[in-house]
Amino acid sequence: MARDKIIERVFEELSSILGRRVSRDPVDLGLHAIDASSYYFIPKDLSERYVLTVPKDAEEVSEIVKIAGKHGVSVIPQGSSTDLSMGSGSISITTANQIYMLERGIILHTGMMSSIEEISETDRVAVVEPGVRIDSLNEALAETDLFFPVDPASARAASVGGAIATGAGGLRGAKYGTMRDWVLGLEFVDGLGRIHRTGCRTVKCRQGYDLTRLMVGSEGTLGVITKAVLKLWPRPAAISRLMAVFNDFTSLYRFFLGVRRGRVPLIAEYMENRVADKVIRTLGLGIPAGHTLILDLEAGSGEEAEKLLKTLEKDAKDAGAFYTATATDRDRSFEEIYRFRRSMYAGMVKMKLKRHIIFEDTAVPISKLPEFVRRVREIEGKYGREIALGGHLGDGNLHPHIECDLEDPEDRSLAFKIAKEIVIEALKLGGTSSSEHGIGSMKLELLLIELRNKGSEHTLDLMINIKKVFDPKWILNPGRVIPTEPGRKI
């Protein structure tokens, strides 16, 4: 394939600014063409159509976007590439069963912008660049009495910029919400290359329209995040952790509702019996598998945490738990219980029988969880395909796991059909199709269905018009979040 002349020019212009931090090497491009939802694909011809850039500050990001705009080339902002909705690679799969690659593009990797510029204990804020990993931020906070509470399961690898762009949540969602609740201010580059600074470093901040909040969850389609002011929070004084295993979801759910009365658990994580079994086999543990709940409750002191655990354990057994494990944050086994939950993804992936797993991201109101689980079981029976459930019971965000082979069009089509039916049931129960993974390209159709379900399809027009204001040339991460470009079907 002949080298694309436009990309040749773009490469030359970018090289004059970034020097060696621009690459057309096929290996470098292969490393950045995918994300965790498209990991298996090996794209060809990348160096003819793509350029990788690794800017070091907002000014360089601005120059990249300006050059992209001049030549009409797409920009794909990219953090740690851990997203699960196909939002940050060059390859996309849509629920309408299409696989596509943008004709040409500039991958903008924020990995070099990874400084923690400031931590203020008094103001309880951190000012960070987008490439900082969430766990790295919490490591830096270890010497203080503060922490950053948003805790996506991928926190070890996920970057702050990516988490903001995705609107990530995590295990502590019920208590602490998602990224949108913790971003006070942003610096970002819009689709014309202009650098904007929005928000404040104070909790109270009225600055016209809340563009900071609008940017959170915009998945790189409105701007490239180059800096963030994050709110920090005091770490709980002590934590009581309970693992309780039940024979059925109903008993577990009733126990959970009882615990929840009058308080918000720090985490309340659920794993159905088949998921728990896979995790037990993965970790080689000698504990029984069943419907498993992992609960964290905040306590005022170590002594109070111990006392709370005794009550919790008794209540769990009374509610039907046939196995329990307890620990306070002073105990060695505290992390072991958490590791069990953290290994859910690993267990599912390691024990999978097909090539891929689609991790759906539905949430329903807490009151509708039993009905949602029942309807998922009905869909499972109808198609004879295992739909394993596990995730954040505390905020109603259970992740249905559907094994499939994304590269087999028939199997992919069936998996997406199942996913769509699950989402429709979640919507009927007042829920959502995407809680914390974003829309990416995989959930484009589901977003439309969701808006239609609310009788609000025209809201998409509003989103398209917002996109046009931020990115008039439509070059920022096209094909993500918004299903169509003006005048052109994907």
Add this chain to the structure above:
Amino acid sequence: MDKAWQEFRKCVFCGFCESSCPTLGETGERGYGPRGRVRVVGLLLNGIYSKKTAEYLYTCLLCYACVPPCPTGVDIPGLVEAGRSILVRMSQKSK
């Protein structure tokens, strides 16, 4: 080759291995980390390679720090060595 391919396919690109890698910490470039190196071998097995392939694979210290964090148990050092073997065979053939 088949064994390497099977091993490569275990990787889910989660990046949990990266924070443990001493060489990634030095450069910040994905190719100098375990997730990148696994991917580099996958690309190589698909006939996609460049001078960077050797650069990324031969800068691995084979220190095994990336092995414990891997949730799917990829034999990352083994894959790196498999990648190096392929490069050696390719270089012998071209002589």
